Amino acid sequence: MSDHITEIVIFTALFLLVSGMGFVASRWRAPQDMAHLDEWGLGGRSFGGWITWFLVGGDLYTAYTFVAVPALMFGAGAAGFFAVPYTVIIYPLFFLILIRLWSVSHRHGFVTPADFVRTRFGSPTLALVVAITGIVATMPYIALQLIGIEAVLKTMGVTGESALARHLPIIIAFAILAAYTYQSGLRAPALIAFVKDTMIYIVILVAVLWLPYKLGGWNAIFDAADAKFQASPAPNDGILLNANNQVQYFTLALGSALALFLYPHSITGVLASRNRGVIKRNMSALPAYSLLLGLIALLGYMAIAAGVKPLPGAKPGSVDSNTVVPILFDQQFPAWFTGVAFAAIGIGALVPAAIMSIAAANLFTRNIYKEYLRKDATHAQEASVAKITSLVVKIGAVACIVFLDPQFSIDLQLIGGVIILQTAPAVVLGLYTRWLHRGALVAGWAAGMGLGFWMLWQIPNVATGRKHFGGSAFPLSEFGFDSTKTIYVGFVAVLVNALVAVLVTLALRAAKVAEGVDGTQPDDYLADEGDPRIERERAGTVDNISST
Amino acid sequence: MAEPERPRTDRSPWNWLLLVPIVVPLLTFLYNHDEPRIAGFPLFYWLQLSFILLGVGTTTLVYQMTKRGRS
Numbered sequence: 001m002s003d004h005i006t007e008i009v010i011f012t013a014l015f016l017l018v019s020g021m022g023f024v025a026s027r028w029r030a031p032q033d034m035a036h037l038d039e040w041g042l043g044g045r046s047f048g049g050w051i052t053w054f055l056v057g058g059d060l061y062t063a064y065t066f067v068a069v070p071a072l073m074f075g076a077g078a079a080g081f082f083a084v085p086y087t088v089i090i091y092p093l094f095f096l097i098l099i100r101l102w103s104v105s106h107r108h109g110f111v112t113p114a115d116f117v118r119t120r121f122g123s124p125t126l127a128l129v130v131a132i133t134g135i136v137a138t139m140p141y142i143a144l145q146l147i148g149i150e151a152v153l154k155t156m157g158v159t160g161e162s163a164l165a166r167h168l169p170i171i172i173a174f175a176i177l178a179a180y181t182y183q184s185g186l187r188a189p190a191l192i193a194f195v196k197d198t199m200i201y202i203v204i205l206v207a208v209l210w211l212p213y214k215l216g217g218w219n220a221i222f223d224a225a226d227a228k229f230q231a232s233p234a235p236n237d238g239i240l241l242n243a244n245n246q247v248q249y250f251t252l253a254l255g256s257a258l259a260l261f262l263y264p265h266s267i268t269g270v271l272a273s274r275n276r277g278v279i280k281r282n283m284s285a286l287p288a289y290s291l292l293l294g295l296i297a298l299l300g301y302m303a304i305a306a307g308v309k310p311l312p313g314a315k316p317g318s319v320d321s322n323t324v325v326p327i328l329f330d331q332q333f334p335a336w337f338t339g340v341a342f343a344a345i346g347i348g349a350l351v352p353a354a355i356m357s358i359a360a361a362n363l364f365t366r367n368i369y370k371e372y373l374r375k376d377a378t379h380a381q382e383a384s385v386a387k388i389t390s391l392v393v394k395i396g397a398v399a400c401i402v403f404l405d406p407q408f409s410i411d412l413q414l415i416g417g418v419i420i421l422q423t424a425p426a427v428v429l430g431l432y433t434r435w436l437h438r439g440a441l442v443a444g445w446a447a448g449m450g451l452g453f454w455m456l457w458q459i460p461n462v463a464t465g466r467k468h469f470g471g472s473a474f475p476l477s478e479f480g481f482d483s484t485k486t487i488y489v490g491f492v493a494v495l496v497n498a499l500v501a502v503l504v505t506l507a508l509r510a511a512k513v514a515e516g517v518d519g520t521q522p523d524d525y526l527a528d529e530g531d532p533r534i535e536r537e538r539a540g541t542v543d544n545i546s547s548t
Numbered sequence: 549m550a551e552p553e554r555p556r557t558d559r560s561p562w563n564w565l566l567l568v569p570i571v572v573p574l575l576t577f578l579y580n581h582d583e584p585r586i587a588g589f590p591l592f593y594w595l596q597l598s599f600i601l602l603g604v605g606t607t608t609l610v611y612q613m614t615k616r617g618r619s
Binding site: 091 | 582607
């Protein structure tokens with residue numbers, strides 16, 4: 001531990017600095033009334049281009065990305081680079097789909113995707129399904145942020161013998177995070193995101209310029225990686241894809257992109273922006289992060305060229321490949337710069353963790369508390385329930401890390417991606433058409449979930465010797481195809497989900513089952529800031545308040 | 549002020565162009581090669597990184613072309 005004093009001091013100082021910002025954020029951009037879910041949970045729906053850029057970027061590219069994607073490149077090679085096409089195709093998809101969600105949410109005051117589904121299909125049940133799926137998928141994602149911080153702390157030697165001592169720094173970090181999220185809501189991560197992303201940009205640019213110079217150039221780096229994969233017995237690694245994992249590669253990229261914007265936290269970031277123009281402009285500016293991600297991914301190869309050996313994992317004999325990037329920095333940079341880099345990763349965990357817990361809290365408040373527990377809840381009650389829920393969610397995430405094997409969180413995240421995809425027919429198709437029947441959407445969701453779980457259960461992990469949930473690449477031979485190719489589980493599950501939804505729609509319509517009322521109008525999907533109807537309603541609300 | 553509201557639409561033929569940056573990065577046969585290398589980067593890596601520019605270019609173009617005509 002004494003070897004890392006400089007790193008620890010810089011890490012702690014920067015960490016405390018941004019925590020201070022988190023608390024101050026409640027007064028930033030003068031909220032009218034913090035006791036309202038729009039203010040606490042969506043920052044007053046007032047964010048302009050720059051804030052949205054940092055907020056959504058800070059939200060989608062998390063600490064876990066920074067440690068896990070290079071770790072995957074380090075271990076498997078080209079297959080890990082799927083993160084680049086995945087983050088390229090997200091933005092045109094966002095452009096086509098989320099813009100409509102923003103408009104209809106702006107018009108009706110929706111805070112969550114489940115709010116939209118509730119009104120669009122007139123179905124509280126379908127909304128509940130979407131909300132629960134969102135909360136369940138978000139929890140392990142928050143836990144993964146902790147794994148990101150943990151990888152850094154481990155490298156600095158801040159670990160103890162007992163379970164409690166080992167996790168104490170994370171518990172403290174999360175207690176601080178919980179306190180300022182409680183106080184400032186979405187404004188806290190929005191403000192901190194500026195610092196976080198600036199630090200990450202600096203660190204990565206220095207790393208990708210300096211490390212290749214030190215390691216003998218990009219040619220040498222790729223050749224070192226190639227030599228490692230040639231020598232390894234694993235069938236699917238290499239600096240290029242092979243015949244078997246190409247289908248997996250593009251279905252994973254496509255499936256992950258679809259899943260990403262169904263995650264409640266990405267939607268929260270988008271709904272907080274001021275108008276349609278802000279979102280559209282951001283969709284062409286956000287890919288700057290994709291370039292960053294591609295460069296970060298290549299840190300995995302630099303670690304190979306630098307001869308990095310990952311630290312041992314929780315179980316004897318295993319290695320924690322998430323420590324690859326922290327160790328690379330530790331070996332190659334002076335201590336003070338390593339401290340800055342580690343702080344960037346650590347703070348990089350806080351921004352998304354805060355947004356995710358806010359998104360989960362919004363879902364619980366709007367689609368469970370208000371829908372089922374207290375229908376006449378006031379805005380102030382909604383806001384306070386959301387604040388408390390955000391605390392509970394974070395305690396749950398910490399408990400996941402302290403009491404469960406971290407590997408388990410990674411498995412849960414894998415499942416999370418597959419299950420969140422099952423809300424795609426209701427949310428994505430729902431934005432364009434109301435043809436699908438609400439009952440059929442529930443049936444499709446159930447079919448997709450069942451199939452997804454069954455497929456994940458079948459996949460062993462050869463490297464760790466576990467029999468189930470070993471990855472997301474499902475061998476096509478299991479479906480009876482004469483092939484050694486693999487495909488992404490979520491992709492298959494959502495296709496089946498959509499197919500079932502179509503078939504059941506036809507059946508329910510033939511049986512003349514009631515379809516529910518659509519509370520939206522075609523024009524709602526195009527509404528923008530300053531829409532005259534919204535202004536009228538807002539004026540009406542003010543009258544109500546002043547008369548009571 | 550008293551102008552009749554004409555039905556708004558976000559339909560535009562330009563939107564079809566967005567399919568290009570969605571589909572191209574998924575075509576693995578385009579980039580799954582080592583040669584030619586640029587600055588030491590195998591084709592697999594530099595071509596996929598350049599798809600980012602394709603994405604930025606297309607979304608910017610579509611944004612600019614669909615912005616006009618709507619206030």
